């Protein structure tokens with residue numbers, strides 16, 4: 023049996039208002055009779071600073087080792103407890119609340135019933151408080167550097183933001199060069215942003231930045247450790263090395279592919295993807311060869327969207343911008359065929375209208391998808407139910423001489439592997455991290471590991487830039503001053519009882535458990551959710567201050583008191 | 585320089601920026617013009633069915649809770665920015681606070697004032713739990729003190745000394761190093777489109793009113809007679825993508841909130857039939873395309889912007905639209921029509937723009953420095969957060985305001 027506690031119990035009469043509902047004198051006497059309670063006092067308003075200061079001074083004077091505050095379930099209870107804890111040096115987790123105002127005083131019309139119920143609540147609260155242990159926070163040293171996986175615009179921008187805030191950044195890129203998808207993008211994104219210029223200037227700044235290390239042709243092969251001290255094992259051109267980092271950011275982009283099955287014909291000279299067109303547009307000669315001179319005279323250039331699943335603002339923006347540019351310079355008839363035009367992005371609706379006024383023909387198809395007949399010199403596109411006129415549904419055939427198809431945006435094939443290495447989830451489509459509104463968009467189920475940019479879902483550039491800043495700030499806050507705060511021994515494994523059945527390791531949603539002869543819980547990764555404790559068949563895991571013993575004591579006493 | 589920031593607007597964006605800055609050790613002054621924090625989100629409902637549908641509304645509520653225990657933070661509700669002068673050491677700000685008579689930071693919610701008030705019902709009270717306003721208020725139209733200076737009972741009994749009946753509008757001056765503008769959006773004013781009968785027929789409501797009804801009552805009923813509507817129509821792009829009303833942009837959030845709401849209605853009232861009139865459906869963000877496909881299974885989608893809403897003799901709405909398949913004009917009966925209102929520039933935008941020396945963009949939102957620098961403005965030390973810069977959903981507003989906090993910190997650090 024642990025040594026006796028000295029518990030102080032403070033009854034709040036809520037500015038005198040509870041006297042009408044509760045017999046506080048009786049509660050005071052009752053409390054004095056409870057085991058290990060050495061001090062009882064009635065206060066007026068323990069949520070106000072004067073009273074919390076008084077409580078703190080009594081804790082010191084009476085040398086209390088546990089405190090129960092009986093009153094309201096205050097919306098500020100945590101900050102009240104922490105203020106008292108700070109002033110009195112009593113661990114915050116030894117200060118508990120018994121909400122007798124809402125649960126008793128206001129819940130029962132009779133004073134007698136309310137008082138009886140309050141007695142039970144007080145007894146329970148004290149019984150549990152007796153068994154509580156202090157829960158200490160600890161500051162562990164943390165590496166002030168961040169490993170960023172992916173050297174596209176998102177990864178580079180995050181590195182730049184981190185470096186500006188005094189953190190080191192290591193960019194890991196599997197390709198031989200930085201730049202990602204934007205390297206192959208020639209069409210301007212908006213009135214001022216030229217993607218090729220943007221990406222090359224960012225690469226240049228990052229290369230010159232002494233705070234940023236760039237590792238190209240490199241891959242992550244194993245991740246060990248915990249927030250503040252991850253060890254990333256990487257392979258660079260066949261050579262292995264280990265990097266320590268305080269946090270990890272996945273900024274791994276996405277992949278585009280031509281969904282042939284949705285069109286029913288392959289790519290050819292006449293049928294090119296948006297990426298192919300983008301590459302051609304980056305080269306003046308090739309552009310002339312494809313579009314220039316008389317090539318477009320009386321010919322139809324067709325952009326088609328939404329065939330391989332819903333279109334996206336990314337691909338819609340491309341079709342709108344590029345067709346508007348081509349219309350300006352070359353003499354093609356341009357058609358954009360779409361199902362839902364995705365204009366949910368700044369300036370896209372205006373661009374859509376601009377295209378229309380430039381004479382680009384926008385045709386919308388519905389449930390009935392277009393059909394195609396491919397011949398040598400053209401592709402005939404059959405559209406039914408065209409939403410262009412008041413006429414009844416009719417079929418129209420449109421000859422296409424050059425067709426630009428939308429690609430499907432897909433997760434990279436190695437995302438699954440990457441997710442496994444990082445200990446994070448993937449969503450049903452295979453993008454990194456499941457959707458969960460309770461997680462901040464860049465956070466993952468594993469502490470210290472973040473996802474940003476299009477690897478968690480495809481997004482437009484302004485949003486990627488916003489996420490880069492948000493990610494950097496979030497990490498900077500957690501690793502500030504090279505320290506990370508963790509709870510000591512929040513979940514504890516009884517090594518003697520653990521049979522190494524691995525149940526907890528499989529079930530921990532935060533991937534916080536490892537094994538070494540018995541299950542070992544990382545304090546920096548554990549979120550205290552309690553899943554492991556409730557599932558362990560050997561009952562080898564306990565969550566501090568929610569142990570079976572403590573909870574049974576709480577329930578047991580209240581039963582006895584009835 | 586003094587490391588302090590003024591945040592204008594206490595919606596999701598303002599709260600997030602304020603929290604982040606305060607937790608980074610910066611002194612924060614948060615000024616909100618309405619009596620309560622939270623902005624638009626406080627009237628939204630949770631859209632979970634058997635499962636969470638990821639509307640993020642609860643996340644906003646969670647942020648508000650965090651605010652209570654944030655350090656370094658001064659909160660000014662019912663307040664407005666009076667003057668802003670750029671000077672030595674940053675910005676000199678004057679904030680004027682309307683009297684609220686009850687200091688919410690002191691109030692312990694003991695109910696004594698309500699119990700002791702001699703008027704029936706009591707003139708000082710905590711609004712019902714679903715109300716966005718969750719601090720004690722005085723109804724000055726009934727309160728005896730304001731009527732005839734006769735009574736001061738509540739002020740006398742308040743144990744926390746939170747009541748001050750003679751409070752006057754106050755003015756306070758601050759000096760801050762940087763500013764974050766998070767003044768949010770205004771929903772489109774539905775009465776501007778006369779042909780849809782908003783404000784004329786009670787059963788034409790806005791999506792905001794629907795959100796509020798679901799939040800408060802948990803179920804749907806017709807404003808006209810309280811019955812449960814069987815046929816519900818949603819009308820998309822209401823006040824967005826509409827050159828006639830001058831809003832040449834897509835509001836981004838209305839397709840998603842409509843589908844979540846429609847899905848919720850179908851779940852709560854399986855016997856109802858729901859129709860969405862739309863031009864194009866916007867799917868973006870995580871896992872939303874799948875959600876849209878599921879919605880198509882149980883909800884009818886009609887591709888047309890109706891031209892007219894009328895009411896017939898049987899208290900039924902009659903919606904006129906064009907059936908593109910059949911190529912003819914159709915009229916259908918509905919019990920309730922919901923206008924999916926878009927996000928327009930916040931009502932104080934013009935005022936703030938002038939006060940702070942900023943500019944608006946072509947749609948009337950705050951103009952950012954460039955398309956990729958959405959937090960920065962042309963004015964040094966002033967940053968934008970959330971929907972005041974352009975349409976965003978909650979999680980995007982959160983990310984955007986973290987960006988603003990980061991930029992403000994960097995600016996303060998560099999000074």
Ligand SMILES: Cc1cc2nc3c(=O)[nH]c(=O)nc-3n(C[C@H](O)[C@H](O)[C@H](O)COP(=O)(O)OP(=O)(O)OC[C@H]3O[C@@H](n4cnc5c(N)ncnc54)[C@H](O)[C@@H]3O)c2cc1C
Pocket residue numbers: 592593594595596597598615616617618621622623624625628639640641663664665766767768769770771791792795837841844925926927930932936969970971972976977978979981
């Ligand atoms: C009907 C509807 C449903 C929606 N549903 C969802 C949903 O389910 N999920 C989702 O993610 N998003 C949804 N949205 C979008 C969501 O409302 C916004 O993303 C979010 O509210 C933006 O937060 P904010 O802080 O930028 O703006 P706001 O919420 O508008 O907050 C701005 C705050 O600033 C204050 N303010 C304004 N001017 C001043 C001034 N001069 N001085 C001081 N204070 C000032 C205002 O009073 C307000 O409190 C919906 C929108 C609508 C219209």
Ligand code: SF4
Pocket residue numbers: 513529530531532533534535543547548549550551552553554555565
């Ligand atoms: S309490 Fe257990 S299951 Fe939950 S995070 Fe900690 S170790 Fe994992």
Ligand code: SF4
Pocket residue numbers: 459629630631632633635636637638639640641642643
């Ligand atoms: S409020 Fe929205 S995000 Fe939160 S649980 Fe409900 S549905 Fe999910």
Ligand code: SF4
Pocket residue numbers: 366820821822824825833834835836837838839840864865866924926
């Ligand atoms: S989000 Fe949907 S309803 Fe809203 S303006 Fe855009 S297209 Fe219209």
